[in-house]
Amino acid sequence: MTHLTMEQLLNVREPASSPGSYSAQQHLETCQVCQAELERLHQRTAQLKALPTLRPPRDQWLEVRSQVVAHRRRRRAVWGGVGGLALAASIAMFLVLGDRNVAAAEEESSRAIGTAMAQSQMLESALGRFRPERRVTDGRTATVVAGLESQIAEVDRQLQVAGMMRQRARDEALLDLWRQRVGLMDALVNVHLTRATHAGL
Amino acid sequence: MTRVLALESFPLANADAVVARARSGDPEAMEQIFRAFQTPVYNLARRICRTVEDAEDVLQETFLEVAKSIGRFRGEGSLWGWVRTIASNKALMRLRRNKYRDTDELHDEVLPTRKEDRHLRMDLEAALERLPEMSRAVVWLHDVEGYTHGEIGAMMGKSVSFSKSQLARAHVRLRGWLGEEAIA
Numbered sequence: 479m480t481h482l483t484m485e486q487l488l489n490v491r492e493p494a495s496s497p498g499s500y501s502a503q504q505h506l507e508t509c510q511v512c513q514a515e516l517e518r519l520h521q522r523t524a525q526l527k528a529l530p531t532l533r534p535p536r537d538q539w540l541e542v543r544s545q546v547v548a549h550r551r552r553r554r555a556v557w558g559g560v561g562g563l564a565l566a567a568s569i570a571m572f573l574v575l576g577d578r579n580v581a582a583a584e585e586e587s588s589r590a591i592g593t594a595m596a597q598s599q600m601l602e603s604a605l606g607r608f609r610p611e612r613r614v615t616d617g618r619t620a621t622v623v624a625g626l627e628s629q630i631a632e633v634d635r636q637l638q639v640a641g642m643m644r645q646r647a648r649d650e651a652l653l654d655l656w657r658q659r660v661g662l663m664d665a666l667v668n669v670h671l672t673r674a675t676h677a678g679l
Numbered sequence: 680m681t682r683v684l685a686l687e688s689f690p691l692a693n694a695d696a697v698v699a700r701a702r703s704g705d706p707e708a709m710e711q712i713f714r715a716f717q718t719p720v721y722n723l724a725r726r727i728c729r730t731v732e733d734a735e736d737v738l739q740e741t742f743l744e745v746a747k748s749i750g751r752f753r754g755e756g757s758l759w760g761w762v763r764t765i766a767s768n769k770a771l772m773r774l775r776r777n778k779y780r781d782t783d784e785l786h787d788e789v790l791p792t793r794k795e796d797r798h799l800r801m802d803l804e805a806a807l808e809r810l811p812e813m814s815r816a817v818v819w820l821h822d823v824e825g826y827t828h829g830e831i832g833a834m835m836g837k838s839v840s841f842s843k844s845q846l847a848r849a850h851v852r853l854r855g856w857l858g859e860e861a862i863a
Contacts, residue, residue, distance in 0.1 A: 484854075485847035518859055519850060523822045525803050534721040534738060535731060539713055542739050546709060546746040631706050 482512045487519055540620050547627045551602060587649040594656035601663035605670065619669060626666045633659045691715040694758050701749045709749075713742050716759060720766045723824065726807070727770040727816045729777075737773055741766040764834075767820060771834055774812050806856040814849040817842055 482490070482502055489499040490506060506512050633655055640651040691697060691711065700708035717738065724737035744765050752761055807815060813835070820826045820834075821842070828842040835842070 483847070484851045485843060488843065488847055488850070518854070522803070522850065522853060522857070526807070526818065526822050529726075529804060529807075529823075531718060532722045532725040532734075533718055534735065538717070538735060538738055539710060542713060542742045542746075543706065543710070545739065545743045546706070549743065549747060550704065628706055631704060634704065 481509065482506065482515070484519075487512065487516050490516065491519065540624055543624060543627070544620070547631070550631075551606065584649060587653060591649065591653050591656055594653065594660050597660045598656060598663055601660065601667050605663070605667050622669055623666065626662055626669065630659060630662045630666070633662065691758060695754065698749060698752060698754070698758065701746070709742075709746055712745060712749075712758070712762075716762050717742075719759070720762065723763065723766050723819070724770045724773075726819045726823075727767075727812075728773055729812065733773050733777065734770075737766065737769045740769045740773075744769065763824065767824070767826070768834055771816060774816065801856045801858075803853070803857065806853050809856065810849050810852060814845045814852075817845040818849045818853075821846055 482505060486499065486502045490502050506516065637652065637655050637659075640648055640655055697708045697711050701712060720741050721734055721738050724741075725731065725734035728734045728737060741762065745762055748765075752758070801809070807818065810818065816835075817831055820831050821828065826834075828839045828846075831842040832839045
């Protein structure tokens with residue numbers, strides 16, 4: 479008597495995916511050897527599912543986080559350029575079309591925002607050239623960096639919200655947030671540069 | 680201490696809200712997703728990849744991809760199902776990149792063939808570890824994670840038949856290494 483092959487037994491286990499398994503099914507109904515083999519197959523699969531879960535040997539969140547931040551930074555650098563152009567265009571519109579009294583105050587505000595944005599982008603570029611995600615960092619520095627990056631991420635979220643405000647309130651909020659961002663970016667660059675200087679990297 | 684996980688569902692309180700926050704770039708939301716799924720992702724990666732280092736790399740690559748693509752997750756399936764598919768793809772990519780010994784023929788050359796070795800009983804963990812990489816990946820993805828042969832073939836860039844034959848060969852080997860009697 480020819481018994482079922484392993485492939486046929488596996489097909490019997492999944493009849494929906496194997497239309498040719500009808501004859502194998504018929505054989506199985508009368509063959510105790512193959513029934514026992516199929517039962518062992520079921521048991522082996524159950525044992526595989528019951529294998530102990532292997533856990534990560536260490537917490538990798540800070541590494542993942544730093545890669546995510548680096549990715550967002552690169553993306554932001556691209557969009558930052560587009561945003562800068564949009565801001566410059568809006569300043570030009572004020573100068574051409576706006577009421578001169580109102581425009582004077584708003585122009586001043588827009589210029590200050592533009593300056594802060596340019597500083598922030600300059601620091602982003604400096605950090606990008608430094609490629610911190612590729613450098614070895616000790617735990618304490620990583621914690622400081624993670625804290626600063628969290629604050630920068632929070633400022634970025636607030637910048638998105640501020641972008642939807644009315645003109646006057648928006649400019650005040652934007653200026654404040656962009657200045658906060660410059661301060662945080664400056665601190666972040668300093669952390670990496672200080673570490674690189676001390677480590678001789 | 681290890682424990683067996685119910686691989687079909689992992690609790691993430693307020694998953695919809697967490698995903699929405701992660702989409703807007705909230706790092707705390709991303710951390711919540713990472714904490715909820717890091718162990719099953721690592722377990723899957725470690726079962727497929729040969730080394731701890733590769734599994735750690737797969738873990739990082741998976742969550743970087745999750746962060747990049749979370750905006751495209753529409754919530755049509757479970758969040759874990761989506762993360763698991765990313766992890767499976769990353770693990771298989773790692774196998775291909777490392778050019779492991781993934782052909783049966785080559786692996787057979789390094790396996791012991793002496794008579795006493797054939798009667799050596801192994802536990803399932805050791806036997807699984809001993810399988811060729813692609814066979815082990817198919818066993819794990821099909822029998823444990825529940826992917827179909829069609830899905831596995833698509834992930835591996837191979838045919839359904841490839842997946843089926845790899846699974847059958849793997850079970851024949853496991854049966855032998857576990858000291859179970861083969862049918863006459």
